[in-house]
Amino acid sequence: MKPNILDTHLLYKNYGPSVALDGVSLGIEAGDAVAIMGASGSGKTTLLHCLAGIIRPDGGHVDFATAQGPLRVSSLSESRRSQLRRESFGFVFQQGLLIPELTAIENVAIALMLTGAPRPAAEQSAAAWLAAMGLQGLEARRIGELSGGQAQRVAIARAQVTGASVIFADEPTGALDSATSNEVMDVLLDSTVRSSKTLVLVTHDQSVADQCRRIIQLRDGRIVSDSDTATADANRPDQASLTGRTQ
Amino acid sequence: MSSVVVPETRQRSTATVPFRLLWLLSRPGTSSRAVSVLPVVAFGVVTALMLGVLGGARSFWSWDDELSGIYRVLSGIAVALLVVPLLSVGGSAARLSARRRDDRLSTLRLLGATPAVVSTMTVVESTLLALAGALLGVIGYLAMMPALGLIQFRGEPLGIGSLWLGVPAIAAVVVAVVVLAAVSAALGLRKVVVSPLGVRTRQAAPKTHWVRIVVGLAVIGAVSLSMGMLSAAPGMAVVTGILLGGSAAALAVLNVVGPFVISVTARRQVRKASTPQRLMAARSVLESPKAAWRQVSGVAMTSFVAVFGGTGVAIADAAGSGASRGSSEYFLMGDIRTGVLITVLASFLMVAASAGINQAAAVLDRTDLYVNLDRLGMPESVMNAARIRSVMSPLLLVGIGSALCAAVVVFPLTGIAILVAPLSVLVIGASLAAGIVLVWLALMVTTPVLRRVLAGASAPSSSAAQ
Numbered sequence: 116m117k118p119n120i121l122d123t124h125l126l127y128k129n130y131g132p133s134v135a136l137d138g139v140s141l142g143i144e145a146g147d148a149v150a151i152m153g154a155s156g157s158g159k160t161t162l163l164h165c166l167a168g169i170i171r172p173d174g175g176h177v178d179f180a181t182a183q184g185p186l187r188v189s190s191l192s193e194s195r196r197s198q199l200r201r202e203s204f205g206f207v208f209q210q211g212l213l214i215p216e217l218t219a220i221e222n223v224a225i226a227l228m229l230t231g232a233p234r235p236a237a238e239q240s241a242a243a244w245l246a247a248m249g250l251q252g253l254e255a256r257r258i259g260e261l262s263g264g265q266a267q268r269v270a271i272a273r274a275q276v277t278g279a280s281v282i283f284a285d286e287p288t289g290a291l292d293s294a295t296s297n298e299v300m301d302v303l304l305d306s307t308v309r310s311s312k313t314l315v316l317v318t319h320d321q322s323v324a325d326q327c328r329r330i331i332q333l334r335d336g337r338i339v340s341d342s343d344t345a346t347a348d349a350n351r352p353d354q355a356s357l358t359g360r361t362q
Numbered sequence: 363m364s365s366v367v368v369p370e371t372r373q374r375s376t377a378t379v380p381f382r383l384l385w386l387l388s389r390p391g392t393s394s395r396a397v398s399v400l401p402v403v404a405f406g407v408v409t410a411l412m413l414g415v416l417g418g419a420r421s422f423w424s425w426d427d428e429l430s431g432i433y434r435v436l437s438g439i440a441v442a443l444l445v446v447p448l449l450s451v452g453g454s455a456a457r458l459s460a461r462r463r464d465d466r467l468s469t470l471r472l473l474g475a476t477p478a479v480v481s482t483m484t485v486v487e488s489t490l491l492a493l494a495g496a497l498l499g500v501i502g503y504l505a506m507m508p509a510l511g512l513i514q515f516r517g518e519p520l521g522i523g524s525l526w527l528g529v530p531a532i533a534a535v536v537v538a539v540v541v542l543a544a545v546s547a548a549l550g551l552r553k554v555v556v557s558p559l560g561v562r563t564r565q566a567a568p569k570t571h572w573v574r575i576v577v578g579l580a581v582i583g584a585v586s587l588s589m590g591m592l593s594a595a596p597g598m599a600v601v602t603g604i605l606l607g608g609s610a611a612a613l614a615v616l617n618v619v620g621p622f623v624i625s626v627t628a629r630r631q632v633r634k635a636s637t638p639q640r641l642m643a644a645r646s647v648l649e650s651p652k653a654a655w656r657q658v659s660g661v662a663m664t665s666f667v668a669v670f671g672g673t674g675v676a677i678a679d680a681a682g683s684g685a686s687r688g689s690s691e692y693f694l695m696g697d698i699r700t701g702v703l704i705t706v707l708a709s710f711l712m713v714a715a716s717a718g719i720n721q722a723a724a725v726l727d728r729t730d731l732y733v734n735l736d737r738l739g740m741p742e743s744v745m746n747a748a749r750i751r752s753v754m755s756p757l758l759l760v761g762i763g764s765a766l767c768a769a770v771v772v773f774p775l776t777g778i779a780i781l782v783a784p785l786s787v788l789v790i791g792a793s794l795a796a797g798i799v800l801v802w803l804a805l806m807v808t809t810p811v812l813r814r815v816l817a818g819a820s821a822p823s824s825s826a827a828q
Contacts, residue, residue: 169737194741201739212734216645228638229740273738 120145120180120281120313121166127174128161128336135161136172137336145180145280148304148314150324153333159317160285162333165189166315167204167283168196179203179281201229205274207303209286213258213269219245220254223272230277237276244272248302264295268302275306282307284316288323300326400719401488402495407715408451409499409539411708413527414506415444416535418513418704421524429694436698440705443663444712448542451716485547492543496536503532515700516693578619585611585771608771616662616764623763624756625651631755639744643751654756657717661757661797662764664709668702668790669768669776675699676779676786699786703793710797714804717753721808724749729815736816746812750805757801761794 119142128136135158143149143166153159164170165177168188178185179199188196200206213222223241228234245254248268258266267287274282287303288296300323307314308328316327324330332340419437422430511522527535585608624647631644647654675698725732732745769776780787 167737197736197739197741199739200737204739206734206738208734208737210730212731214642214645214731214735216649217642221641221645225638225641226738228641229738229744234636234641 117144117146118180119143121315122178122180122185123162123166123175124178125175126162126165126172126177128158128165128170128172134158134336136165138175139333139336139338140175141331141338141341143313143315145313146308146311147329148308148327149316149329149331150327151315151317151331151333152319152321152324154319157333158336159333161336163283163285163315163317167206167281168199201226202277203280205277205279205282207267207270207274207282207284207287209289213266213273215258218255218257219250219261219265219269222258222269223276226273226276240276241272244276245269247306248272262295263291264299267291267295267299271299271303271306275312279312281313281315284314286318287316288318288320293322296320296323400722401491402498404451404715404719405492405495405539405543406498406502408448408712409496409535410502410506411711412444412448412539413499413503413532413535414510414525415441415704415708416531417503417507417525417527418510418520420527420531421515421520424524432694433697436701439667440701443667443705444660444708448712451712451719481548485544488547489540489544492540493536496539499539500532500536513700513704515697575619575622578615578622581611581615582767582771586773616666616767617659620659620662620760621651621655624654624759627759628654628755638740639747639751642748643755646748646752647756654752655760657720657753658713658757658760660709660713660716661801662760664706664797665761665764665794666768668706668794669765670772671698671702672786672790673769673772673775673779675702676783676790677775699789702790706790706793706797707800710800713757713797714801717757717801718804718808721749721753721805722811725808725811725815732812732815742812742816746809749812750802753805754798754802757798761798765794 121143122141124140126136126139128134133156137158139158139162151159151162161170165172166188168177168179168191171189176190177188179188180186181203186199188199191199214225217225220238220241223244224234224237227237227240232240242254245251248271250265250268250272253261253265258269261269267290271282271287274284282303284303288299291299303314303316304326306312314327316323318324328342330340330342331338419441422433422437425433507522507525510520510525512519514520588608628644628647628651631640632648635641635644675695678695735745736742
C-alpha cells in the first residue's frame with residue numbers, strides 16, 4: 116500500500132443555509148485514480164475544490180504530502196494556495212476553458228511560463244506533451260480550430276506540463292460524445308496513473324468512474340459509499356460503511 | 363394516481379412582446395446591475411462632455427468681430443473631432459447591452475422568440491439606458507459649468523452664462539445621444555448572432571492587408587511633397603487649402619493604415635513575448651486589430667491634430683503677430699492652444715470611458731475563463747496586467763505614432779517650433795501624456811470588477827455545482 120498524497124479530516128463547508136460538505140474524511144493514495152460521484156448538489160465539486168486548495172473548508176483540514184512533510188493546504192494563504200495549484204496540481208475542466216486567442220502550444224506553455232520557465236523551454240515541453248496527446252501538427256491551431264476532444268487533450272497537456280503530482284479533473288468528458296469521451300479518458304489515465312501520478316476525478320458518468328480504481332459516492336455532503344471501504348467491509352462486517360469516516 | 367391539469371393557453375397580441383419581455387428581464391439580478399450601470403455611465407460621460415464642448419463652442423458664436431469667424435471654424439473642428447470617440451463609446455455601450463444578455467437572449471430564442479423580437483428588445487433596452495445616461499450627463503454638465511466657466515478665452519473667463527446652451531439645445535443633444543444609441547445598437551447587433559444555442563460574435567472580421575500600408579505611404583509622400591511646396595504657393599487661400607487637404611488626407615491614411623500597423627506590431631509582440639501577460643495581451647490585440655484600432659482611433663486623430671495645430675500655433679506665437687496687447691489678434695494664438703488642449707483632454711476622456719466600459723464588459727464576458735485561470739494558479743496580477751496591456755499597447759502605438767506622423771508631415775515646421783517655442787511643444791506633449799495616463803487610470807478602475815469576479819467564484823451564489 117502506497118502512502119497517502121492527500122488527506123482530509125472532517126471537512127465541513129456550507130453555502131448559506133445549504134450544506135455542501137458534512138464531515139468528510141478520506142485519504143487518497145499516491146498514484147491512485149479516484150472517482151468522486153454523486154448527484155447534482157451532493158458536494159462532489161466542493162470536495163474537489165477543497166482538496167485542490169481552490170476554496171477553504173469552514174471546518175476540518177486538508178493535508179498534501181510533500182518531500183518536506185505534510186503541507187496543510189487549508190491553512191495556506193490565498194497566494195500560497197495559488198502557487199501550490201500552479202506548481203504541484205494540474206486541472207482539467209469540463210469545457211477545457213483554454214484561452215481562446217492563444218494557440219494550442221501557447222495554451223500549454225503558459226502553464227510553465229507561470230512558474231517562471233523561459234518561453235523557448237516552455238514551448239519545447241509543451242510540444243512534447245501535445246505530441247504525447249496525439250496532437251502533433253496542431254500546435255499552431257487556435258482553440259476554436261480544434262474539435263472538443265482535441266481541445267480537451269490540450270487541457271490535459273496543460274495540466275501535465277508542469278510535472279504536477281496530482282491531476283484534478285471536473286467532469287472532463289461531460290461535454291463529449293461517448294467515443295471521444297473514451298479516447299480522452301484513455302489519454303487522461305495514460306498520462307496520470309500509468310505514469311505514477313494521482314488522478315482525482317469528479318463525474319456523474321458511471322462508465323467514466325468505472326475506469327478509475329476507486330469510486331467514492333457522495334450524497335448531501337457525506338460519503339455514502341467508498342469502493343475501498345466496501346472491500347475492507349467485506350472482511351470486517353462490523354464496520355459501519357455509511358459514517359462518512361473512511362479512515 | 364392524480365391527473366395533471368394542463369392550463370389553457372391564451373392567444374395574445376405579439377406586437378408588445380418585446381416590451382413585455384424587456385420588463386420581465388429588466389428586474390434586478392446578480393449581474394444585471396453592472397450590465398446596466400456601465401452603459402449608463404458611459405452615455406453620461408459622453409453627454410456631459412458633448413454639452414460642455416458645445417457650450418464652449420456656443421460662447422464663441424456670440425462674438426461678432428472680425429476674428430469670430432476663425433473661432434467658429436476652430437470650435438466646429440473641435441466638435442467634429444470629438445464625434446469619432448463619441449460614436450465609439452456609443453457603439454461599445456450598445457454592443458455591451460447585447461453581449462451581456464447572452465443567456466437570456468439565447469434562452470428566449472430557444473423558447474421561440476423571433477430574431478426580430480430579440481433585436482427589438484436589445485435596441486429598446488440600449489435606448490432606455492442611453493436616455494438614463496444622457497439625463498445623468500445633463501446633471502454632470504450643469505455640475506461642470508462653474509469649473510468650465512473659469513477657462514479663459516480672449517483674456518477673460520468664459521463665465522457660466524455663455525456656456526448655457528438653453529433647454530431646446532440640451533434636449534436636442536439628449537435626443538441625439540439616444541438616437542445614436544439606438545442606431546449603434548441596431549448596427550452592433552449585426553455583429554452578434556443570437557441563436558437558440560447561444561450568443562456569439564460573428565467571426566467574419568476581414569483580415570488587414572499590406573496594401574493598406576502601401577496606400578498610406580504613398581499618400582504621406584504626396585502630402586509631405588505638397589507641404590514642401592508651401593513656400594511656393596501663390597496665395598493664402600492655396601496655403602490654407604494645402605494645409606487642410608494635407609491634414610484630411612493624413613487622417614484618412616491613419617484610418618487605413620491604423621489596423622494594419624496594430625496587427626503587425628501585435629504579431630511581432632507575440633513572437634517576442636517572454637511573459638504570460640505579454641503573450642496574452644499581444645494575442646488579444648491580434649484577435650481583432652480593427653476592434654483595437656476602433657477603441658483608440660479617436661486618440662489617433664486628436665494626437666495628430668494636437669501636434670499639427672500645436673506646431674502652427676507655437677510658431678505663430680513665437681513669431682509674434684505684432685498685435686497690440688489686449689487686442690483680439692493678441693489672444694487668438696493662446697486661445698487656439700487652449701482649444702487644442704481641451705479637445706485633446708476631452709477626446710482622451712471619451713477614449714478612457716470607452717476603454718473602461720469595454721474592459722469591464724470583457725471581464726464580465728469572460729468570467730468562466732478568469733475563474734478557471736485563477737483555479738489553475740494564474741495570479742490576479744498576471745490577468746490584470748494582460749488585459750491592461752492589451753489596451754495600452756495599441757494606445758501608445760497609435761497616440762505616439764500619430765503625433766510622430768503629424769510631426770513628419772509638417773517636418774520643417776516641427777523642427778522650428780521645437781527651437782523657437784519649446785514650452786508650447788512641451789505643453790502639447792504633456793497634455794498627450796496626461797491623456798494616456800487618464801486612459802490607464804480608467805483601466806485600473808476596472809480592476810475591482812476582475813477581483814469581484816474571482817471572489818464571487820467561491821461565494822455561495824455561484825457555487826451551484828456542488
